[in-house]
Amino acid sequence: MQDTRRALVEAATEAFAEQGVFTASLVEITRRAGQRNRGAVHYHFGSREGLLVAVLEQHAGFLAEREGQLLARARATPEDDLEAVxxxxxxxxxxxxxxxxxxxxxxxxxxxxxxxxxxxxxDVDEALRGTGGYAVFELLEQRLPDLDEALRNERLALVTGFILRSVADRARAAESADPGRAQLPTERFVRNLLSMAAAMANAPTVDA
Known part of the structure; x- marks a missing residue:
């Protein structure tokens, strides 16, 4: 039973990343997990959302702990310090x-x-909260320039997407037989990404 659940979570992680959380086929996930029963996802998790919650729980503890440590440090920095957050x-x-x-x-x-x-x-929202990211963005939101709600939400989404895609692309290049351009050492990559993300978050206000 646990082996089946684990296989489904691993297959879902792969399929959701490749095809999208809302578009990946549950039948394809079942096939990748080596299951013949087309209803395996619903049997073990109840729904696509239940499976997604299980996927999110995989690394939520690690992220919550590390983000919590760094967030505590960020709270002690000046109120205009975006990079620390x-x-x-x-x-x-x-x-x-x-x-x-x-x-x-x-x-x-x-x-x-x-x-x-x-x-x-x-339930998915609650699982996402379990990663600790919401607390980080609450502090980041407080330190952003004065923006209207729509622009603030857009900016937070774009900055987050930029960060996560940049990190994922770097990891993907490291796994590839042909990684393309040379990659920066880890710490220099982190510092450069922080500088760029802070500049995006703190960009001049857009009128209209």
Whole structure:
């Protein structure tokens, strides 16, 4: 039973990252997990949302712990210090990506959910909160320039997507036989990504 659940979660992590959380086929996930019963997902998890919750629970504890540590440090910095807050997103993401393929795929999924937060089922939203990211973004929101709600939400979504995709792309290149351009050492990559993300978050206000 547990082996079947584990196989389904692993297959779902892969499929959700490749095809999208809301579009990946549950039948295809079942096939990838080596299950013949087409209703295996519903039997073990109840629904697509139940399966997604199980996927999110894989690395939620790690992210919550690391983000919590860095968030506590960020709260002690000046009120206009965006980089200190963003570090609580960037550094745990880089560390998770470097654990392997599952970590990288997980970040792709998180990135999609952040952009589609208004579509999330209550249980999925609760699981996403379990990663600790919401507390980080509450502090980041307080330190952003004075923006209207629509622009603030857009900026937070774009900055988050930029961070997570950058980290996932770096991890993907490290796994590839042909990684393309040379990659920066980890710490320099982190510092550069922080600087770029802070500049995006603190960009001049857009009128109209």
């Amino acid at each position: 963003l570090e609580a997103v960037v550094r745990p993401a880089v560390e998770l990506a470097e654990t392997g393929r599952s970590g990288r795929q997980y970040l792709v999924i998180i990135g999609e959910l952040v952009e589609e937060y208004d579509r999330l089922d209550a």
